[in-house]
Amino acid sequence: MQPGAGRTVPGAADRPGAAPGGRAPALRVHRGTPAGRTGAAALRRGGGLVRTVRLVVVGDALLDRDLVGTVDRLAPDAPVPVLAATGSHDRPGGAALAAALAVDRGVDVTLIAPVPDDAGGTRLRELLDQAGVALCALPTEGPMPEKIRIRAGGHMLMRVDQSGVGSVALDRLPRPAAAALRSANAVLVSDYGRGTTALAGLRRVLAEVAARRPVVWDPHPRGCPPVPGVRLATPNEAELAHRVPPEDGATGRLAGVARRAGQLCEAWQIQAVAVTLGADG
Template sequence: MASYDQHSTPEDALALKNTRIFIAGDIILDTYIEGKVSRISPEAPVPVVLETGRRFVPGGAGNVAANIASVGGAAFLCGRVGNDAEAHILKGILEDYNIDTNSIIISKDAPTIAKIRVVSGSLLTSGSQQIVRIDKEKFVELAKNDEERVVKLYEKFLLQGGNRCLIISDYGKGFLTKTLITSLIQLSKQYHVPVVTDPKSEDVFRYHGSTVIKPNLNEGRSVLKILKPGFISNSFKHEIETIADCYLEASGCENLVMSLSENGVMTKGKHINGTLNIATHALQVADVSGAGDTLISFLAMSLAAQLPLSRATELGNIAAGIACGKSGTATITLAEFLDAIKTRNEAIHPEKLMPIHSLSLLISELKQQHKKTVFTNGCFDILHAGHVDYLQKARARGDLLVVGLNSDNSVSRLKGPSRPVQNAADRAAILASLACIDYIVIFEDDNPLELIKTLKPDVLVKGADYNLENTIGAKEVLEWGGSVEHISLLPGRSTSSIIQKAQLSR
């Protein structure tokens, strides 16, 4: 089994924003009719649903694109819709997500694929129950001239450069013909662009050459029955290993990532040493529909950002776990994703130390999600109870706490040549173990003014031994609408007194 250090960082998440993803596949309009059930129909033994609301969300390849756009990636959606009312609704929703829809083909022969779910209760609250699903679709294989058009659209996308990836989102509805898939993968190879494929066909060789193929466990079991009829496994591990080997051999794909429901995800192939198994990150499961779309979208963005496959799998697994906690076809935001990384890292290895450029981008993103940033700074040479009390109080002033940490040279200039007692890396590691601290940035200047001006926090915090006049950055923070707060300190606690006491006791 392959080992994995599981150190996904906020910088990994930020890297996803700088990607361009072309999604080719079957686009679906998902409709949720919500209502109350209080009686059985006198006409037939079925519940009567009093409609209270109706929601439209993109499904299929549209949901993949929505997941990419929701975290800031550039999504280019290529699929087929009909010349009908559903297409008009779907296009409006996709544009609201800021998804590029210029590559969508309007068909005269095939209607827009639609799935209508009638739900008792509300998807936004617990206890909702799906009563019935109504599907509207017609299998029409994509015409040859439309295949050629898709290939030209994809080549145009490739020529624009950037951190790119192709997603093949095959729901088996006729858009992705075998020849189209082959042409798209060949073009990707020519431009050295990774291909991530979500397969529905049991003819897995049609996806030959994909960088990653991502079946779920049920799809894997179906293919195993065809490739190895009569196979009997002696354990779950034996079964999934056999599925992976069969899938890779039969498909001719480089790597396999298989979602295993509550058992997490497994990865095997050319870019993994052995087999990588990662446990599920779902904190609670409300609905697994769409979780596969979330997983494949994060896999593609991660590979486009040139992260290793092990890291891509971990990030995709975290994202899919968040999606499972939401009802219906759902997307996640970058803020939710960052929170999930932070929550997971608290228990194992906090990755909170960040360079100023990345931290600035992160805070800007969180501001868009209406997160209030608190900033404070200090040397924190020997962490003591006064520091901890102060930092906990600072964190309570907002949604996240950023600590500016003086570099070693900065501390020496401020405190004298005998300081710091501990180097910056050690001081940062100790601070990172505190749950109240979200991110840490080391600065070289004698004061944090330039750092504050770059990060633009909402709240600037200093100890009560300061006032507005001598608080560095107070004027600037107030000018952009922030606030400055001074927190009372625990008496008699200081690094200097600890050092003096230690010296006297020698």
């Protein structure tokens, strides 16, 4: 037998920290149901039951807007391009984007996020409904946070951020949101540093859920640390440096990142940390 025969050797794309070699299948769990009863989400297939995973995404939702046009001249009163607008496109952003992308994987998704009742919030609700995402909106002050990108010729000329005031302090999480978290098969926390992960009522329920269900936490430098017991946190290298600065004179980038990731894991009292390195995996 040739060396390595009968054994799968991972390629570069399958190494830890790299993108997987193939498209991941839709997340599904196989479990039985009580005799004589079949859940609404369960489907009969080949004599067995297949139940779609219930994923809850928690975090800061944004409304992303693209203003598209053409530029063929400069303004007469300043050396800036004049955009002749030809169209616009709205899409979910922030935690709302993570929720919409998860639906494409065949997952039942609920988003818990502050969403106001203004025009921007109404537009985001429409987009989430079209994407098949259920929304548990938390009470919030101020307008819907928006990121407006002005584009021409396939390039972004400028980005305009319109930031809302943020969410109201919640000592107790609204009952529908708490019920959604407690019934979830998995939870993703998508923190964009706008205060949602600091809510005391939310953190209490997340800590309860993290003790018995997988919770993945995507942190932000301005956000709160994960609750203890989280299964995995996914900071990028800059976010890791914000929490655990590199050591002076340290050599070996990957070894240093791994060492500081372990320190962060202990400080946060979580199970694992996966640091993303941009183009390096």
